[in-house]
Amino acid sequence: xxxxxxxxxxxxxxxxxxxxxxxxxxxxxxxxxxxxxxxxxxxxxxxxxxxxxxxxxxxxxxxxxxxxxxxxxxxxxxxxxxxxxxxxxxxxxxxxxxxxxxxxxxxxxxxxxxxxxxxxxxxxxxxxxxxxxxxxxxxxxxxxxxxxxxxxxxxxxxxxxxxxxxxxxxxxx
Numbered sequence: 001x002x003x004x005x006x007x008x009x010x011x012x013x014x015x016x017x018x019x020x021x022x023x024x025x026x027x028x029x030x031x032x033x034x035x036x037x038x039x040x041x042x043x044x045x046x047x048x049x050x051x052x053x054x055x056x057x058x059x060x061x062x063x064x065x066x067x068x069x070x071x072x073x074x075x076x077x078x079x080x081x082x083x084x085x086x087x088x089x090x091x092x093x094x095x096x097x098x099x100x101x102x103x104x105x106x107x108x109x110x111x112x113x114x115x116x117x118x119x120x121x122x123x124x125x126x127x128x129x130x131x132x133x134x135x136x137x138x139x140x141x142x143x144x145x146x147x148x149x150x151x152x153x154x155x156x157x158x159x160x161x162x163x164x165x166x167x168x169x170x171x172x173x
Contacts, residue, residue: 001128001129001130002128002129002130002131002132002133003129003132003133003149003150004124004129004133004134004135004144004147004148004149004150005018005021005132005133005134005135005148005149005150005151005152006107006134006135006136006140006144006145006148006150006151006152007134007135007136007152007154008107008135008136008137008138008139008140008151008152008153008154009138009152009153009154009155009156010138010154010155010156011154011155011156011157011159012154012156012159012172013154014136014137014138014154015045015104015105015136017136017152017154018034018102018104018134018136019034019045019049019102021100021102021132021134022034022049022055022100022102023052023055025054025099025100025132026052026053026054026055029054030054030099030100030132031054031097031098031099031100032054032055032056032098032099032100032101032102033055033056033057033058033089033092033098033100033101033102034049034055034056034057034058034101034102034104035057035058035059035085035086035089035101035102035103035104036057036058036059036104036105037059037082037085037103037104037105037106037108037109037114037115038064038067038078038105038108038109038114038137039059039060039063039104039105040059040060040061040062040063040064041063041173042173043173044169044170044173058085058088058089059085060078060081060082060085061081062077062078062081064077064078067108067112067114075112075114078114079113079114079115079116082109082114082115083115083116083119086103086115086116086119086120086123087119089101089103090119090123093123093130093131096130098131099131099132100131100132100133100134101131101132101133101134102134102136103133103134103135103136104136104137105136105137106120106135106136106137107135107136107137107138107139107140107141107144108137108138108139109137110137110141111137111138111139111141121143124144124147125143125144125147135148
């Protein structure tokens with residue numbers, strides 16, 4: 001029996017927590033698939049994940065930037081990319097080829113309708129989970145919180161960005 005985990009909040013560490021869980025799962029022999037929604041630019045975890053046999057990762061091949069700056073065409077394009085990745089991941093679940101699925105930045109993609117809402121709802125809300133499913137990102141929809149087995153909120157108490165420090169390689173990306 002699988003469970004639904006949510007890492008949410010305005011603090012740094014949601015993806016980091018999910019990746020830590022992926023490492024633990026892979027170390028125990030579980031097969032993990034990570035779908036990174038809303039992310040297309042290089043992030044340092046890609047270097048290490050590629051070395052771990054039990055973890056696969058999928059992401060868009062383009063950096064679309066922040067939602068607030070996307071054109072209608074970019075929103076259509078990223079939505080198409082997200083839907084393809086979700087279809088692939090959901091097929092992996094149906095085929096029982098993975099034990100854990102991480103949908104990184106799912107909450108943001110869902111909130112901004114940059115994925116097929118009905119398709120996501122059908123998969124997450126109407127079926128018994130046969131895998132561990134992890135959703136990350138700010139502002140999860142209440143229906144996912146209600147469905148979840150674990151909800152961990154990461155709260156920003158202090159962050160160097162507020163002092164003008166830009167994202168740092170190996171720490172924020």
